[in-house]
Amino acid sequence: xxxxxxxxxxxxxxxxxxxxxxxxxxxxxxxxVYLLGGGNPARIDKVNExxxxxxxxxxxxxxxxxxxxxxxxxxxxQGDAKFIDTLVDFFHRxxxxxxxxxxxxxxxxxxxxxxxxxxxxxxxxxxDDGETVTKSILLPLAPEYVGYSDVQIDGKHFIAIKPEIEExxxxxxxxxxxxxxxxxxxxDLPALKNGEIGAICCSRPTNPTGNVLTDEEIATLVDIAKxxxxxxxxxxxxxxxxxxxxxxxxxxxxxxxxxxxxSLSKIGLPGVRxxxxxxxxxxxxxxxxxxxxxxxxPTRFGAAxxxxxxEDDTLKxxxxxxxxxxxxxxxxxxxxxxxxxxxxxxxxIHKPEGAIFLWxxxxxxxxxxxxxxxxxxxxxxxxxxxxxFYPGLDIEGFPHAYECVRMSIAADEQTLTAGIKVIGxxxxxxxxxx
Amino acid sequence: xxxxxxxxxxxxxxxxxxxxxxxxxxxxxxxxVYLLGGGNPARIDKVNExxxxxxxxxxxxxxxxxxxxxxxxxxxxQGDAKFIDTLVDFFHRxxxxxxxxxxxxxxxxxxxxxxxxxxxxxxxxxxDDGETVTKSILLPLAPEYVGYSDVQIDGKHFIAIKPEIEExxxxxxxxxxxxxxxxxxxxDLPALKNGEIGAICCSRPTNPTGNVLTDEEIATLVDIAKxxxxxxxxxxxxxxxxxxxxxxxxxxxxxxxxxxxxSLSKIGLPGVRxxxxxxxxxxxxxxxxxxxxxxxxPTRFGAAxxxxxxEDDTLKxxxxxxxxxxxxxxxxxxxxxxxxxxxxxxxxIHKPEGAIFLWxxxxxxxxxxxxxxxxxxxxxxxxxxxxxFYPGLDIEGFPHAYECVRMSIAADEQTLTAGIKVIGxxxxxxxxxx
Numbered sequence: 001x002x003x004x005x006x007x008x009x010x011x012x013x014x015x016x017x018x019x020x021x022x023x024x025x026x027x028x029x030x031x032x033v034y035l036l037g038g039g040n041p042a043r044i045d046k047v048n049e050x051x052x053x054x055x056x057x058x059x060x061x062x063x064x065x066x067x068x069x070x071x072x073x074x075x076x077x078q079g080d081a082k083f084i085d086t087l088v089d090f091f092h093r094x095x096x097x098x099x100x101x102x103x104x105x106x107x108x109x110x111x112x113x114x115x116x117x118x119x120x121x122x123x124x125x126x127x128d129d130g131e132t133v134t135k136s137i138l139l140p141l142a143p144e145y146v147g148y149s150d151v152q153i154d155g156k157h158f159i160a161i162k163p164e165i166e167e168x169x170x171x172x173x174x175x176x177x178x179x180x181x182x183x184x185x186x187x188d189l190p191a192l193k194n195g196e197i198g199a200i201c202c203s204r205p206t207n208p209t210g211n212v213l214t215d216e217e218i219a220t221l222v223d224i225a226k227x228x229x230x231x232x233x234x235x236x237x238x239x240x241x242x243x244x245x246x247x248x249x250x251x252x253x254x255x256x257x258x259x260x261x262x263s264l265s266k267i268g269l270p271g272v273r274x275x276x277x278x279x280x281x282x283x284x285x286x287x288x289x290x291x292x293x294x295x296x297x298p299t300r301f302g303a304a305x306x307x308x309x310x311e312d313d314t315l316k317x318x319x320x321x322x323x324x325x326x327x328x329x330x331x332x333x334x335x336x337x338x339x340x341x342x343x344x345x346x347x348x349i350h351k352p353e354g355a356i357f358l359w360x361x362x363x364x365x366x367x368x369x370x371x372x373x374x375x376x377x378x379x380x381x382x383x384x385x386x387x388x389f390y391p392g393l394d395i396e397g398f399p400h401a402y403e404c405v406r407m408s409i410a411a412d413e414q415t416l417t418a419g420i421k422v423i424g425x426x427x428x429x430x431x432x433x434x
Numbered sequence: 435x436x437x438x439x440x441x442x443x444x445x446x447x448x449x450x451x452x453x454x455x456x457x458x459x460x461x462x463x464x465x466x467v468y469l470l471g472g473g474n475p476a477r478i479d480k481v482n483e484x485x486x487x488x489x490x491x492x493x494x495x496x497x498x499x500x501x502x503x504x505x506x507x508x509x510x511x512q513g514d515a516k517f518i519d520t521l522v523d524f525f526h527r528x529x530x531x532x533x534x535x536x537x538x539x540x541x542x543x544x545x546x547x548x549x550x551x552x553x554x555x556x557x558x559x560x561x562d563d564g565e566t567v568t569k570s571i572l573l574p575l576a577p578e579y580v581g582y583s584d585v586q587i588d589g590k591h592f593i594a595i596k597p598e599i600e601e602x603x604x605x606x607x608x609x610x611x612x613x614x615x616x617x618x619x620x621x622d623l624p625a626l627k628n629g630e631i632g633a634i635c636c637s638r639p640t641n642p643t644g645n646v647l648t649d650e651e652i653a654t655l656v657d658i659a660k661x662x663x664x665x666x667x668x669x670x671x672x673x674x675x676x677x678x679x680x681x682x683x684x685x686x687x688x689x690x691x692x693x694x695x696x697s698l699s700k701i702g703l704p705g706v707r708x709x710x711x712x713x714x715x716x717x718x719x720x721x722x723x724x725x726x727x728x729x730x731x732p733t734r735f736g737a738a739x740x741x742x743x744x745e746d747d748t749l750k751x752x753x754x755x756x757x758x759x760x761x762x763x764x765x766x767x768x769x770x771x772x773x774x775x776x777x778x779x780x781x782x783i784h785k786p787e788g789a790i791f792l793w794x795x796x797x798x799x800x801x802x803x804x805x806x807x808x809x810x811x812x813x814x815x816x817x818x819x820x821x822x823f824y825p826g827l828d829i830e831g832f833p834h835a836y837e838c839v840r841m842s843i844a845a846d847e848q849t850l851t852a853g854i855k856v857i858g859x860x861x862x863x864x865x866x867x868x
Contacts (some may be wrong), residue, residue, distance in 0.1 A: 001665060001716055004569070004632065006587065007554035010723035011716075017723070024510050040508060048497040048506060055501050056493050063482040067489050071705045071739065072482060074474060076458050108542050108707070111730035119587075120441035135438070150727045153440065153553075153587045198438065231435060271505045271734040273542070282435055282445075289444035289451070293584045296545035299703040299733040305505065 006153060013108045016146065016388050019373070026382055034419030035411060037382035039207070040270065041243075041356065042330070042410035044207060044321050047268050054305050070304035077292035078284065079106025082311075083303035084189030087276065090310045094241055097254050100280065105287040106298045107275040110263040111246030115151045116290045117233055117259060120283075121199035122157045135193060135198035137233075140221060143359075143389035143401070145207045145235065158199070158392025165400070168351050175339065176351045177361065179209060181217050184294050192228060199259075200225050203235035205246050208389050208406035210331075212353035215250050226257055231283070237263040238355040238433070241410070244319040245327045246354035255279050264302050266356065267315065267323065301353050327356055330409040334358045334416055341424025345431050350404075358407045359386075361400070362427055366434040368402040381422040383407050435769050440587060450580065450822050453807070460816055462754055468853030469845060471816035473641070475677075475702045475790065476844035480756050486747060488739050493817070504738035511726035512718065513540025517737035517744075521710065522746045526576045528675055531688050533712065539721040540732045541709040543670050544697040548613050549585045550724045551667055551693060554717070555633035556591045557706040569632035570625060570826070571667075574655060575615045575824035576595060576792075577835070579669065592826025593631070595620050599834070604785045609773065611795065612785045613645050626662060633693075634659050637669035637790025642823050642840035644765075646787035649684050659785065660691055665717070671697040671788040678753040679761045690714050698736050700790065701749065701757065706736030743801035761790055762842040768792045775858025779865050784838075792841045793820075795834070796861055802836040808862070815856040 003011055019037070026033040058067040067299035078084065084104045091099050107113040122137045136156060139148075142160035149156065160422070163179035170176040191197055200221055204213050213221075218234075238245045240252050243266040254260050262276040277287055291298055309315040331352040338349060338360060350359035360371065369385035376383060386404035387395060395401035407423075409416065437445055453471070460467040464572035492501040504514070512518065518538045525533050541547040554569045570592060573582075583590060597613035603609040623829055634655055638647045646657075652668075660668035672679045674686050677700040688694050696710040711721055725732055743749040765786040772783060772794060784793035796803065803819035810817060818839035821829060829835035841857075843850065 001555075001714065002632070002663070003554050003720060004557045004559050005566075006557055007720055008560070010554075010727065011720050020726070041506075043495055043506065048502050051505060052493065052497055052499065052502055055505070056490075057488050059486065059493060059820060063479055063486055065486065068482050068486055070486060071489070071736075072475075072477065072702050072706045074699075091625065106730045108733060110730075112728060115728045120437050120444075121435075123438045123440055124439050125436065126442075148728070198436070227435070264510075268506050270508045270731075272732040273729065273731070280435065286437060286441055286445050293444065293452070294546060294549045294728065295541075295542045295707065296581070296703075297707070299707040299735070301733070301735040302505075420610070 002287055009150065017021070019384060022377060023382060031380060034381040034422060036407045036416070036419045037384050038408055039356070040408070040410060041266050041268050042326060044322060044326055046356055047318055050309065050318055051269065051305060054308050056328065057308065058304055070300045073300075074297045075300045075303070076299050077287040079291070079298045079305035080300045083307050086307050086310050090313075094316070095252070095254070096249050102284060103278055104282040104283045105277045105291070107277060107287065108236065108295055108298050109265060109273040110261055110275040111147055111151075112273070112295075113275040113277050114148060114235070116158060117199070118151050119153050120286055121231065122152055122291075123154045123198075125198065128139055133196065135196050138189070138192065138197045138200045138406050139392050140186055140200060140202055141206070141211070141213065142393045143177055143206075143386060143404075144260070144391060145203050146384070146388045146391070148201070149388070149391040156391065159189065159191055160390060160392035161189070162398065170335070170349075170351045171274060173430050174344070175348055177348050178351045179211050179212070182221075183220060186224070191350050195228075197228065197230055199231050199233055201233040201235065203237065205238040207238065208384070208386075209350045209355055209359040210352045210355045211309065211350060212246055212248050212250060218253050220260065222253065222255070231257055231259050231279075233259045233261065235261050237261065237266055241316050241353065242319045243267045244324045245356060247328065248353050254278060259283060264306055267319065268329065269271065269302060269305070272291070272305065273299055274302030274306065327409065331358060333413065334407065334409045337417060337420040341420055342427060344426060345428065347427070356408060356410045358409055359404055360407060361404045363403060365403055365427070365429055369405050372403065372405065372430075375426050376422060379422045381419045383423070436726070439721055442553065443584065448601075451651065453818060456811060457816060461799050463811045465814060468815040468849050468856060470841045470850070470853045471818050472509055472842055473790070474842070474844060475700050476759055476760060476836075478702060478756060481752055482750055482837050484743065485703065485739060488742050490737055491742065497652065500738055504734045507734075508731045509734045509737070511731050512722040513523060513725070513732045513735045517741045520744050520817065524747075525712070527747070528750070529686070529688070536715040536718060537712055539711045539718045540737060541711060541721065541723070541725065542729055542732050543699060543707040544669065544695055545581055545585075546707070546729075547695050547709040547711050547721070548669070549584060550721050551633070552585050553587050554584065554724070555665065555667075556586055556671065557588045557632075559632065560767040562689060567630065569630055572623070572626065572631045572634045573826050574620055574634060574636055575640070575645070575647065576827045577642055577820060577824060579637050580818070580822045580825070582635070583822075588827065593623065593625055594826035595623070596810060596827060596832065602785050606784075606839045609777070609782055610785045611782050613643060615647070615651050615654075618859050620658070628663075631662065631664055633667055635667040637671065639672045640816070641789055642791050642820075643784045643793040644786045644789045644791055645784060646680055646682050646684060650743040656687065656689065665691055665693050665713075666803050667693045667695065669695050671700055675750050676753045677701045678758045679790060681762065682787050685688055688712060693717060698740055701753065703736060703739070706739065707733055708736030747840065761843065764850065765792065767847065768854065771851060771854040779862065781861070790842060792843055793838055794841060795838045797837060799837055799861070800864055803839050804836065806839065808863075810856060813860065815853045815855045817857070858867035
């Protein structure tokens with residue numbers, strides 16, 4: 001069959017799709033695989049008990065129950081109205097943003113929101129003189145989330161800024177570093193000055209690195225976005241107030257020119273595919289229209305399960321008391337294990353400030369981490385190599401981009417321990433025999 | 435904020451979006467509105483009882499229950515594996531298509547599937563000589579589903595064939611007609627002969643008309659599709675075996691060059707947004723990849739609720755014994771009411787062969803049905819005027835295209851009766867005073 005050019009984007013095999021297939025295969029594998037590659041949230045019993053309770057109450061009340069109401073009716077294209085009203089109240093209790101229901105739309109997960117936003121603010125624009133201008137999405141700090149790469153319908157239009165790498169301590173210990181935005185390079189960017197940027201976007205905490213942009217960095221990005229009249233999109237999938245897997249004491253910013261994206265996935269509900277966009281009413285209207293065309297209406301059941309848990313702040317409590325400490329403990333465990341395995345080698349860890357990953361830098365490793373991926377896979381251990389996390393940056397001549405790996409810390413203790421042991425063995429041998 | 439050209443498609447108001455907003459407002463209205471406009475399935479207690487039972491069993495078993503498994507894990511991009519395996523068995527029991535799991539993908543509802551398919555088979559193609567060819571989706575029989583209109587990402591590319599209108603009887607009575615494919619016009623179509631068609635698509639039963647393409651018409655389309663090496667896409671949202679709102683004794687066709695689209699919406703589960711695509715493995719692979727990029731993975735909960743109902747054919751039984759008779763009865767009631775109101779006027783009804791609509795033709799009405807829409811709306815009665823159901827056909831100089839309305843028959847008896855009474859009054863006055 002003949003596919004369109006757009007369709008062909010999706011049918012050509014890429015090394016990343018191979019890695020994704022490996023992850024899928026691993027989940028079905030009969031031999032144990034140390035799965036440190038995926039983005040699945042951890043299975044936390046206490047959290048799942050709360051979801052089960054909400055699930056069962058929704059089903060009470062016969063065919064007039066909220067469960068039946070939710071599954072047997074379309075929502076409107078903006079998303080489940082009751083959940084949106086609940087979110088307005090929720091944000092009103094915890095932030096001074098003065099949101100109304102015109103500021104919130106639901107999507108089929110966060111990926112779906114980014115598909116809309118990057119095509120709304122990137123790609124072909126009509127210029128004042130009748131000509132067409134191609135605008136890119138500016139990623140102020142590489143590495144960034146690999147899932148952004150393929151969503152643009154008329155080709156990839158990203159421009160990313162090479163990070164500054166700063167040696168830092170973590171809980172008094174050395175061996176850590178942190179990425180910083182190179183604002184000089186960003187301000188000098190010709191595309192920005194020439195009106196060829198349609199939006200600025202960052203994930204905070206960052207997938208893959210666990211970096212958290214400082215309040216100062218965010219304030220500067222807010223100013224630059226306003227100066228160039230483009231929105232600042234913040235992917236808050238791991239941030240506060242839910243799942244709240246973020247450790248530095250920073251502020252969650254929103255204003256009329258900021259688009260904040262939330263998700264129910266990392267609180268442990270990825271199967272319900274529910275993303276939440278908080279933005280100017282004009283953006284919300286566009287997203288609703290895109291929902292109508294792409295999906296008719298967003299799925300409702302995530303909204304139904306989540307509503308009671310947001311109404312009385314049960315979910316916020318779960319995030320603060322259970323989810324955040326769970327990942328903090330796993331991050332610490334993973335750091336200790338890596339230090340124990342590779343403390344005597346030039347291995348550095350990005351300061352773990354949030355999200356559910358550890359980002360590990362094998363400095364001067366004699367092979368790329370894409371090759372390391374294969375060696376680890378041969379020993380049933382899966383990570384994600386770093387080179388895929390640079391959409392919009394030419395990484396030729398930037399060896400650091402090939403020297404890191406993303407490692408999930410959502411796994412159980414046994415998997416984490418065994419997986420990091422394998423990584424230690426393989427990496428030590430590589431350094432020892434270079 | 436500045437939106438891309440693609441984004442602007444979604445933010446410009448259209449008369450259709452106005453009608454959609456009217457429908458949304460009507461649902462929230464405090465005064466009673468006779469809602470014959472939407473596509474919502476009927477609320478059928480016996481069916482909802484089956485869904486409630488399935489819902490509650492899924493939640494049994496604590497945090498190890500299927501419900502928690504479904505909502506707390508991603509499926510892979512192809513869709514929930516257990517439901518896909520259940521569907522393979524289901525189709526194997528009822529059809530001789532010899533499907534495997536490589537023939538089935540899930541999407542976030544049928545609209546989502548058409549968004550993928552029309553962009554996979556329509557739009558820009560790379561030609562052998564390196565040039566770009568724009569290919570259209572051929573709709574062999576207008577009127578067709580209005581929801582197809584806006585899904586193409588690089589502009590609207592549809593070509594529709596003007597229907598032949600045949601006077602027919604229905605249950606021995608006159609006053610009915612049926613659309614037929616004009617195969618002479620179709621075969622002569624320059625775009626088809628020049629390789630500018632990427633796929634052929636029809637809904638069967640047709641939304642909006644309730645027409646069912648005959649087995650002969652389908653067989654001819656199957657041949658033409660093969661001859662020109664393009665797939666035939668059949669939108670089976672209302673067809674057999676679920677919801678089975680189809681009355682003529684016809685065959686459901688599938689082969690390797692046919693893409694069959696099913697939906698859980700019209701069995702009464704629109705809130706779960708679950709579409710099912712049955713196609714060649716190459717198409718399924720492309721859809722899975724598009725799921726990954728647009729939605730990361732399709733939503734799972736519809737699959738979870740539906741699985742037990744498909745496993746033991748409970749759902750098929752519900753369709754045969756409850757859903758199909760329900761709509762058949764409502765169609766008969768609506769026909770009787772219209773005949774009673776307008777039997778003495780040049781009003782013709784498309785032979786009701788399936789789906790949840792009646793398509794009524796007010797021949798030589800002195801105003802268009804878009805104007806009629808406004809008069810009915812002023813009397814709290816909502817229908818959808820016909821002119822929007824002609825994607826791909828230039829309807830200037832084709833008065834029939836402005837003389838019909840789509841009327842939902844999913845409403846309860848009181849709404850149907852009161853709504854058709856209003857239509858009778860308004861339309862009689864129009865004819866009487868012309």
